Amino acid sequence: MPKMKTNSAASKRAKITGTGKVKHVGSAMRHNLEHKSARKRRELSADDVLRGGQAKKLHQLLQK
Structure with a gap:
């Protein structure tokens, strides 16, 4: 079975x-x-941390 590709849009x-x-x-x-x-x-420049379903979905797209 071939390796799964990382979703390039999500990785960017x-x-x-x-x-x-x-x-x-x-x-x-x-x-x-x-x-x-x-x-x-200044407040908007900080990176946000995703939680819940969105984080779970991105984990799947990024294959981690």
Whole structure:
């Protein structure tokens, strides 16, 4: 049986940490940043951790 391929779209958007959590870059940081406060930009710049069903689905897509 051949090896399963990693879903390339999912691998570009999410990363599995060493402890098994799924991290991804949040939204709202692509454009119109001049209208957002420095505090809001700082909060949005942090990576988000997925939980529940979304994390489980991404684990399957990333073959980990």
